[in-house]
Amino acid sequence: xxxxxPVARLIAxxxxxxxKARYFRLMDTKDYAGLRTVFADDAVxxxxxxxxxxxxxxxxxxxHQGGDNIAAFVEAAVDPLxxxxxxxxxxxxxxxxxxxxxxxxxxxxxWDAQGKLFLHGMGHYHETYRKDGGAWRIVTSRITxxxxxxxx
Amino acid sequence: xxxxxPVARLIAxxxxxxxKARYFRLMDTKDYAGLRTVFADDAVxxxxxxxxxxxxxxxxxxxHQGGDNIAAFVEAAVDPLxxxxxxxxxxxxxxxxxxxxxxxxxxxxxWDAQGKLFLHGMGHYHETYRKDGGAWRIVTSRITxxxxxxxx
Amino acid sequence: xxxxxPVARLIAxxxxxxxKARYFRLMDTKDYAGLRTVFADDAVxxxxxxxxxxxxxxxxxxxHQGGDNIAAFVEAAVDPLxxxxxxxxxxxxxxxxxxxxxxxxxxxxxWDAQGKLFLHGMGHYHETYRKDGGAWRIVTSRITxxxxxxxx
Numbered sequence: 141x142x143x144x145x146p147v148a149r150l151i152a153x154x155x156x157x158x159x160k161a162r163y164f165r166l167m168d169t170k171d172y173a174g175l176r177t178v179f180a181d182d183a184v185x186x187x188x189x190x191x192x193x194x195x196x197x198x199x200x201x202x203x204h205q206g207g208d209n210i211a212a213f214v215e216a217a218v219d220p221l222x223x224x225x226x227x228x229x230x231x232x233x234x235x236x237x238x239x240x241x242x243x244x245x246x247x248x249x250x251w252d253a254q255g256k257l258f259l260h261g262m263g264h265y266h267e268t269y270r271k272d273g274g275a276w277r278i279v280t281s282r283i284t285x286x287x288x289x290x291x292x
Numbered sequence: 293x294x295x296x297x298p299v300a301r302l303i304a305x306x307x308x309x310x311x312k313a314r315y316f317r318l319m320d321t322k323d324y325a326g327l328r329t330v331f332a333d334d335a336v337x338x339x340x341x342x343x344x345x346x347x348x349x350x351x352x353x354x355x356h357q358g359g360d361n362i363a364a365f366v367e368a369a370v371d372p373l374x375x376x377x378x379x380x381x382x383x384x385x386x387x388x389x390x391x392x393x394x395x396x397x398x399x400x401x402x403w404d405a406q407g408k409l410f411l412h413g414m415g416h417y418h419e420t421y422r423k424d425g426g427a428w429r430i431v432t433s434r435i436t437x438x439x440x441x442x443x444x
Numbered sequence: 445x446x447x448x449x450p451v452a453r454l455i456a457x458x459x460x461x462x463x464k465a466r467y468f469r470l471m472d473t474k475d476y477a478g479l480r481t482v483f484a485d486d487a488v489x490x491x492x493x494x495x496x497x498x499x500x501x502x503x504x505x506x507x508h509q510g511g512d513n514i515a516a517f518v519e520a521a522v523d524p525l526x527x528x529x530x531x532x533x534x535x536x537x538x539x540x541x542x543x544x545x546x547x548x549x550x551x552x553x554x555w556d557a558q559g560k561l562f563l564h565g566m567g568h569y570h571e572t573y574r575k576d577g578g579a580w581r582i583v584t585s586r587i588t589x590x591x592x593x594x595x596x
């Protein structure tokens with residue numbers, strides 16, 4: 141592994157934290173064009189543990205390939221709902237000037253159109269990142285769950 | 293815009309994160325003299341979206357000018373109550389050696405004197421900061437909401 | 445106090461944030477061997493305010509000395525339960541190349557084996573850290589509470 145300049149490493153960590161902050165904010169404010177830009181064109185998003193600690197059996201509905209498909213999936217999933225996602229305690233490891241990986245603790249709350257809490261989940265994102273054209277983007281993202289409450 | 297030294301930029305971001313951490317902690321521990329110091333003398337605090345996604349109509353009760361007035365407003369609002377505020381996913385942009393702006397995701401919970409949850413809110417702070425006399429302070433702060441639950 | 449190089453200070457802060465992130469993640473994923481490594485051999489953990497704003501009277505059950513004892517205490521306390529801990533708004537002050545202290549806002553939720561929420565707490569960790577053998581570890585950790593709800 142190439143040695144990374146300490147300042148470049150700190151800058152990469154801060155940029156990836158802000159990348160993930162935009163992911164949460166742009167999803168919750170329903171800015172799907174903005175959300176598209178946080179994912180690489182070849183990104184893979186594995187949301188099979190969205191509703192439960194165990195992965196959903198219909199994985200084809202929950203694992204999406206390509207930034208366009210991911211943004212379309214998220215839009216279809218959250219657009220009719222009110223969502224709040226929070227990220228905590230980023231553990232980001234910079235592997236090279238253009239590659240990194242990370243684990244981010246998360247909590248999400250989703251209310252249906254009637255204002256009823258539909259889902260309250262807690263877990264982690266396991267992710268890889270790539271810097272391309274001057275900007276870090278999410279390349280792979282997989283959700284694991286500590287706990288999920290449905291229909292609270 | 294003047295070029296900012298990368299290390300100076302990282303230091304500013306960390307100092308502003310800790311400034312906002314003090315804002316939350318000093319409010320929740322009811323240290324209003326400490327809370328006063330996080331605001332610039334000429335600060336403006338727009339809390340019109342405290343209780344709802346839509347701004348309150350009586351904006352004069354929710355928008356406060358001057359650090360002294362802001363600290364007095366917060367004290368009057370939260371002193372009889374038990375409050376917990378959390379900040380997440382800071383997006384801080386350093387504009388110059390003495391100016392910055394940021395968006396911070398937030399969650400607040402407020403219980404009344406009988407221990408009943410009075411408010412549970414989620415949203416963002418949209419802020420500007422200025423470094424003056426060696427310390428960063430909040431110059432403008434405006435709350436927007438993703439969701440607010442009253443009287444849960 | 446010796447002057448600390450600004451970049452070394454930023455690196456220490458980031459490493460301590462990731463140390464605390466591992467504390468939360470390893471506890472919640474029940475990796476107690478991993479959890480052991482975040483504490484110094486001579487660490488002291490004061491969890492007397494786990495269940496209430498006021499410290500428990502049986503402090504011998506809540507204050508533990510030594511990394512091995514702390515890891516064993518946490519394992520006994522949380523292993524039969526489902527736990528989620530979140531850390532927010534780290535205020536970390538680097539005192540020297542090998543010493544630091546910090547305050548971290550926190551929220552914890554604990555469910556019993558029947559899926560009933562047993563505890564929902566909010567407060568702060570007050571901690572000191574030491575770098576030894578190339579790695580930062582927690583030397584002292586004390587919980588204070590803003591609010592605790594039991595048996596919600």
